Amino acid sequence: MAGPYRIAIRGAGVTGLWQALTLARRGHSVIVVEQSAEPFTEACSPWAGAMLAPRCEEESAEPVVRELGMRGIQLWQAAYPDLVSAGSLVVAPARDRKLLDRFERMTQGGSRLDAEQLEQLEPGLSSRFDTALFYADEAHLDPSAALDFLLTEVRSAGAVVQFGVSDTPQGADFIVDCRGLGAQDMLPTLRGVRGERIVVRAPEIAFERPIRLLHPRFPLYLVPWGKDETGANVFMLGATSIEREDGGPITLRSALELLSAAFVLDPAFGEAEIVTLGAGVRPAFPDNRPRIITSSGYIFVNGLYRHGFLLSPVMAEMVAHYLETGITHPEVFIADFGQR
Numbered sequence: 620m621a622g623p624y625r626i627a628i629r630g631a632g633v634t635g636l637w638q639a640l641t642l643a644r645r646g647h648s649v650i651v652v653e654q655s656a657e658p659f660t661e662a663c664s665p666w667a668g669a670m671l672a673p674r675c676e677e678e679s680a681e682p683v684v685r686e687l688g689m690r691g692i693q694l695w696q697a698a699y700p701d702l703v704s705a706g707s708l709v710v711a712p713a714r715d716r717k718l719l720d721r722f723e724r725m726t727q728g729g730s731r732l733d734a735e736q737l738e739q740l741e742p743g744l745s746s747r748f749d750t751a752l753f754y755a756d757e758a759h760l761d762p763s764a765a766l767d768f769l770l771t772e773v774r775s776a777g778a779v780v781q782f783g784v785s786d787t788p789q790g791a792d793f794i795v796d797c798r799g800l801g802a803q804d805m806l807p808t809l810r811g812v813r814g815e816r817i818v819v820r821a822p823e824i825a826f827e828r829p830i831r832l833l834h835p836r837f838p839l840y841l842v843p844w845g846k847d848e849t850g851a852n853v854f855m856l857g858a859t860s861i862e863r864e865d866g867g868p869i870t871l872r873s874a875l876e877l878l879s880a881a882f883v884l885d886p887a888f889g890e891a892e893i894v895t896l897g898a899g900v901r902p903a904f905p906d907n908r909p910r911i912i913t914s915s916g917y918i919f920v921n922g923l924y925r926h927g928f929l930l931s932p933v934m935a936e937m938v939a940h941y942l943e944t945g946i947t948h949p950e951v952f953i954a955d956f957g958q959r
């Protein structure tokens with residue numbers, strides 16, 4: 620294996636765009652085909668947080684997600700000027716302190732802050748929380764802005780992107796299938812996990828980094844997405860994780876839980892304005908691990924679950940490395956198509 624190759628990529632979500640960018644920049648001839656007529660209208664990707672949180676995610680994910688995710692952050696940092704590298708915070712009300720202790724035990728790289736340190740990092744939070752966990756090397760971004768950026772960069776790197784095309788491309792040396800849930804026709808174990816979220820604008824709240832609020836029943840995370848056109852701060856409040864495949868409207872119960880948790884984090888959210896409510900559906904394999912499945916010229920990259928933004932750059936790097944050298948990552952690659 621060496622190349623350069625003619626590569627066709629199916630699907631222009633965050634996974635497909637990172638594949639296209641990486642492969643085109645490495646000298647391969649790349650075409651991307653996307654079924655939707657308009658960018659990102661049928662993708663899970665715009666629904667993401669999008670936290671790049673390999674350390675916090677280890678509380679519920681396999682160690683491989685942290686290992687790959689740390690590389691994922693480096694690749695975003697090298698490629699995307701608007702990435703915010705401000706770390707992330709985890710807090711819990713005093714009555715749920717055991718949840719914070721458990722979170723600390725289940726993760727690596729977090730440091731305990733006292734109220735004074737918390738006040739310096741996120742002024743205002745220390746009036747409600749007297750301790751927090753801080754993960755300094757995590758990052759976040761606004762997913763819509765990042766997707767627009769990736770699409771522009773993919774084209775600048777020489778790749779052709781066609782919208783409104785769903786057929787399998789012909790004439791390529793390799794097809795990289797990044798169709799997310801659209802690949803269920805060929806990947807029978809792939810499932811969707813519904814994630815509901817609310818976007819609010821809150822002129823009086825000024826958090827600079829993602830904050831997770833631990834709770835026994837409805838944990839919340841909040842991601843700052845910068846300012847809107849009026850100068851008000853915008854936040855994503857998320858997200859549920861429900862074993863259902865429909866991306867329809869958010870339920871009243873989920874909205875109540877997310878909004879109540881936001882109110883616990885900061886009562887000033889009572890004055891926030893709701894911009895959008897909705898749900899995306901995450902593509903996941905039964906063990907929630909990402910996979911690269913190879914089968915004579917056809918390569919699936921899928922199952923990025925809660926970690927599509929975090930992992931898509933490193934999945935692209937691994938596919939490029941595989942095409943150029945034949946080398947595979949033992950925990951991610953599956954060569955036997957029967958195991959898909």
Ligand SMILES: Cc1cc2nc3c(=O)[nH]c(=O)nc-3n(C[C@H](O)[C@H](O)[C@H](O)COP(=O)(O)OP(=O)(O)OC[C@H]3O[C@@H](n4cnc5c(N)ncnc54)[C@H](O)[C@@H]3O)c2cc1C
Pocket residue numbers: 629630631632633634635652653654655659661662663664665666667668669670671784785786797798799800801802813814815816857858859898899900901902921922923924925926927928929930
């Ligand atoms: C509420 C929520 C919060 C999340 N938060 C985070 C987070 O904080 N951090 C993080 O890293 N991840 C997060 N995620 C997960 C992340 O959004 C997903 O892992 C990621 O978007 C999956 O991307 P994808 O490109 O694989 O799939 P998709 O974005 O679904 O893209 C697949 C594309 O393939 C296209 N397609 C389908 N069939 C065909 C066909 N036949 N031909 C051509 N094109 C086709 C689709 O139209 C679509 O555009 C979150 C997800 C949700 C729902």
